[in-house]
Amino acid sequence: MRVGVGGTFNVIHKGHELLFETAFTVGDTVEVGLTSDEFASSQKGVPVTPYFIRKENLAKFLQRYGKPFEIVMITDTNGTAATSKILDAIVVSPETRSNADRINDLRKNSGLKALQVFVIRDVRADDARRISASRVVRGEIDKDGRLLRPIRVAVGTSNRVKVDAVTRVFTQVFGLVEVEQVEQKHSVGRQPMEEDTITGAIERARNAVAANKADFGVGIEAGLFFNKVLEKHLDLQYCAIVDSSGRMTVGHGPGFEYPPEVIRSVLQGKTVGDTMSMITEIEEIGHKMGSIGYLSDGLIDRTSLSEISVLMALIPRIRSELYEEDSQASSSAKASK
Numbered sequence: 001m002r003v004g005v006g007g008t009f010n011v012i013h014k015g016h017e018l019l020f021e022t023a024f025t026v027g028d029t030v031e032v033g034l035t036s037d038e039f040a041s042s043q044k045g046v047p048v049t050p051y052f053i054r055k056e057n058l059a060k061f062l063q064r065y066g067k068p069f070e071i072v073m074i075t076d077t078n079g080t081a082a083t084s085k086i087l088d089a090i091v092v093s094p095e096t097r098s099n100a101d102r103i104n105d106l107r108k109n110s111g112l113k114a115l116q117v118f119v120i121r122d123v124r125a126d127d128a129r130r131i132s133a134s135r136v137v138r139g140e141i142d143k144d145g146r147l148l149r150p151i152r153v154a155v156g157t158s159n160r161v162k163v164d165a166v167t168r169v170f171t172q173v174f175g176l177v178e179v180e181q182v183e184q185k186h187s188v189g190r191q192p193m194e195e196d197t198i199t200g201a202i203e204r205a206r207n208a209v210a211a212n213k214a215d216f217g218v219g220i221e222a223g224l225f226f227n228k229v230l231e232k233h234l235d236l237q238y239c240a241i242v243d244s245s246g247r248m249t250v251g252h253g254p255g256f257e258y259p260p261e262v263i264r265s266v267l268q269g270k271t272v273g274d275t276m277s278m279i280t281e282i283e284e285i286g287h288k289m290g291s292i293g294y295l296s297d298g299l300i301d302r303t304s305l306s307e308i309s310v311l312m313a314l315i316p317r318i319r320s321e322l323y324e325e326d327s328q329a330s331s332s333a334k335a336s337k
Contacts, residue, residue: 004115082106092117154182194225205242254305
């Protein structure tokens with residue numbers, strides 16, 4: 001099978017690597033359309049390396065795959081794919097899928113067989129935005145998608161304990177981060193119960209990322225959930241993380257049981273925090289060790305409990321390649337019809 005790919009390849013980055021890995025996996029021979037200098041300059045808002053240098057660098061890179069390839073100059077978005085009688089398939093990104101559909105329409109109108117279309121997943125940088133050569137050239141990210149500036153995180157809370165938890169976990173996962181505490185109006189009640197806990201965390205995260213134009217917005221909310229099997233209420237802390245693209249991931253920490261006196265008080269309209277402060281005589285306990293710190297006799301505190309929920313919400317981002325939907329792509333290709 002002869003497979004085609006196309007691009008400027010001004011800087012070969014992690015997204016390009018997936019493009020080529022897919023092409024060389026499904027194809028016996030790969031035809032690479034490389035944009036001319038004139039075409040590249042008309043499409044890109046950043047300086048483009050001259051064609052002969054891009055071609056030389058690309059050829060050296062492609063040798064690693066150990067299969068035959070050919071680099072051809074292209075002067076428009078159709079390249080050679082719309083008229084080629086020897087191509088069998090093309091590999092594209094979600095961003096350029098519409099180009100593949102248009103190429104197949106042109107082929108059908110010319111009496112040529114439609115190409116199989118393989119669509120790779122989007123490859124994103126640390127800030128959840130798509131990796132592109134333009135971003136690399138502008139100095140925003142490196143070719144592997146690592147940000148060359150601190151990641152901006154906005155936490156929708158007035159509670160410093162939550163901010164500290166987010167700072168610790170995001171630093172472990174991403175490295176250099178800037179975390180800002182965002183006090184905001186929200187519809188979350190003083191004592192969340194059941195699903196209101198989850199919707200409250202989501203609302204906080206969405207409001208935070210929107211208000212501060214951050215890379216990530218984080219919302220953390222604890223509430224009581226009734227377990228029908230146990231016939232008891234358990235406290236669960238949820239964390240929602242929303243990035244600048246709108247993608248949301250959610251996780252929660254361990255559940256634990258409050259003393260019966262606390263549950264009775266909450267069901268009568270009071271809050272866990274107020275009741276635990278009264279029992280322990282620790283004012284604003286939720287902004288300090290938390291109820292869990294007192295109940296566990298110091299074995300775990302509120303910050304540590306919050307860290308777990310934040311980490312759980314980051315799991316799909318840490319191993320993003322396992323969680324991203326890839327309805328079009330790589331394991332099975334569909335011929336456009």
